[in-house]
Amino acid sequence: MTGTVTVGGITVILVKFKKKTSVELNWWLSKGLQPHSLRVTGIPLYAHESCVRRVFSQCGEIRSVSLQPSSGDHKKSHLPQSHTTMGYQQAMVTFKKLSAQKKALAMKYNDDYTLYDEDAEIKPITEVWTKDLLSSYDINTQKLEQACVHYMKSYDNRKEKEERVNRKLADEPDEDGWITVTRNKFSRPPKAVKAHELKTFKKKKETATLLHFYKNQINDSKMQRIKELKAKFEEDKKRIQEMRQQRKFKPY
The missing domain is CATH 1.20.5 (Single alpha-helices involved in coiled-coils or other helix-helix interfaces)
Structure with a gap:
């Protein structure tokens, strides 16, 4: 497919992960709300601001790039009290000149647009997801450690108290002369040896x-x-x- 492809007034371009790779996605370009701005959707999570600048730098000088999760492509996370996990991102690209925006909307569908160079070292997507997930939680590790220590101390004290009670029941008969047999086996002290x-x-x-x-x-x-x-x-x-x-x- 050659030339500019538009669907319902939205320009579509084919972006590859690297030049010699089969990983490719369609990006959807439309005019933004702000002057000289361009709205881009369909950006994967592993793409960064530098990737967006790399694709649109040929259109003209870029003033700013703002990346945010897509509002329409998300599912609720199985983790409690966490934000929604997104599958794609959207970007708002602001050019310095209006001609750059028009040039971006006229980009050809398949013109070897790539996110990274061939020799670039890319972090696995799992690291990106992990970092995004950790940033969504405000965990005070010091308070968590103190809570764990307090719980273990109370547990040890409770078990020690139960052991003392069981020892007392094992050694002393009740009013009727019966000795309570517990599941714990307590060895009596050895007799004195001459x-x-x-x-x-x-x-x-x-x-x-x-x-x-x-x-x-x-x-x-x-x-x-x-x-x-x-x-x-x-x-x-x-x-x-x-x-x-x-x-x-x-x-x-």
């Missing part, structure tokens, strides 16, 4: 060794036991044979 018992326990602990820890050790110990039994059996047979020779063996 000095000589403590020494004996430490001595046993020092001399204790861990036997037959591995499976091969268990098998080896069994084989060794069988060998010992066989050797004892052979010794008993030899001893019985000797007693028979000495006529001292009396089985009956």
Whole structure:
């Protein structure tokens, strides 16, 4: 499509993100309310004031550019107490001369209008949305931190109080002699240990060794036991044979 394209008295131009990209949008140009001004709609959120100046700088000297969210392209945000999220922006471009405005309204539809150079580093659109969202909230981080600390202190105090009550119920019987069993298990303090018992326990602990820890050790110990039994059996047979020779063996 070549030449100037107008729809209902509104000029339409094709603007690309970069020259070698497939991302392109239609911008809609019409006369503004102020003299020498131009109203531009259909501007994406990732476009800045410098992008608008880049497109219309060929028409003439620009006095000012004002960007604002489009009133017709918005949806309510799912976040509470937040402003509406917009999908597009509109700009009011004011030229110094009236001839520049007329030249802008006569712009050709497809004349390689680009927002950025090929080597320009562009921030992701998510960063733009995040910055816009954060700017809509007035959050006092210091007050928020104090509120969190106060809540955690009150929570700790409440849990400590509940633990003391549960301990008291676990240790003391009621009027009928019953002890309330709670879900928390409280270990009673250990009984006093005498000095000589403590020494004996430490001595046993020092001399204790861990036997037959591995499976091969268990098998080896069994084989060794069988060998010992066989050797004892052979010794008993030899001893019985000797007693028979000495006529001292009396089985009956």
